[in-house]
């Protein structure tokens with residue numbers, strides 16, 4: 001009898017595990033191997049930026065341990081192991097010295113935090129990002145240690161995009177002193193027109209998040225003592241001190257492994273077609289690392305749709321991905337926000353409403369709706385506008 005085929009998935013984030021579940025629903029026989037450079041526990045990443053206020057530990061955030069996942073998926077799981085190279089001709093992946101053969105390979109590698117300025121080794125352990133469960137555990141432990149050493153738990157967050165804003169709101173709600181430093185004049189500059197960004201800024205002011213906007217970071221330094229405050233020095237000459245710095249300066253799709261194997265990839269991610277196939281046979285990609293016909297969506301709804309499509313294609317179907325106009329829901333309770341950023345040139349923003357309840361519609365030169373942003377009570381219009389806006393994948 002022929003051996004079952006071997007499917008290797010690199011990555012155990014929502015994309016990798018979501019795909020594994022969708023696959024197992026159709027295919028009970030293939031040998032399934034998951035490889036992860038982290039703990040491999042199953043968790044919902046969006047919950048990380050609402051968990052401090054709820055006082056949740058990393059353990060409580062794990063929906064399932066890696067051990068339970070192995071049972072559920074009838075899979076082999078390699079945790080804390082990094083894939084170092086791929087040979088697409090021999091159909092092998094390498095984990096350092098060890099080699100795994102595959103019939104089909106899926107890259108679900110995610111995206112890594114950007115570090116846009118050099119950070120001195122002496123402050124490295126107190127300048128962190130929170131992009132997975134292990135990061136959350138490490139940040140929580142450092143914050144607790146700072147508090148136990150008599151510090152107030154002051155956090156300086158660098159970057160006021162979605163991740164920076166959500167953590168600012170959550171850490172403030174958890175009782176920490178929070179300073180938000182960002183180069184842009186208003187928060188969520190990439191998602192909101194300035195009028196709505198200003199409104200979010202006011203909402204942050206009202207809950208006591210200190211904001212230093214329009215400020216570029218020059219360097220980060222610290223005194224010699226273990227718990228000496230960290231100092232974020234700004235190009236304007238100002239400096240702000242904290243017990244910890246949280247870097248929220250954007251995410252870059254992980255492409256090095258793919259590029260090393262000769263796959264087509266660039267700043268937008270590993271390039272795939274609507275079947276989720278990369279430029280090399282038997283290699284597929286999805287989630288934050290993948291760019292589908294030039295669109296890298298980097299949020300949950302698109303990756304869930306991709307997991308369903310890829311599971312079908314790995315089982316011999318030929319299904320194409322179809323992404324609708326799914327908006328991003330920003331978890332800032334100080335001011336609820338829903339946004340669907342335009343991807344083509346905006347001729348003007350049509351902004352209505354008052355106070356916190358704003359409705360902003362991005363229109364093109366032909367007055368067609370190409371994106372929108374809603375705040376406060378206006379977020380209830382999200383379904384209506386999602387029906388009118390152009391899809392993520394046209």
Ligand SMILES: Cc1cc2nc3c(=O)[nH]c(=O)nc-3n(C[C@H](O)[C@H](O)[C@H](O)COP(=O)(O)OP(=O)(O)OC[C@H]3O[C@@H](n4cnc5c(N)ncnc54)[C@H](O)[C@@H]3O)c2cc1C
Pocket residue numbers: 010011012013014015016035036037038045046047048049081082083084108109110111130131163166254257286287288289298299300301303329331
């Ligand atoms: C704080 C935060 C809040 C968010 N909130 C929302 C939200 O409210 N709604 C929403 O829709 N989206 C949200 N997102 C985005 C969403 O969480 C991500 O799009 C999604 O989790 C990405 O999943 P992924 O599996 O593609 O990547 P990841 O979760 O990053 O997983 C990548 C996996 O690849 C593994 N890996 C990488 N390289 C290697 C290697 N060489 N060898 C072995 N393993 C490797 C890693 O260990 C990891 O297991 C949020 C993101 C963040 C950071």
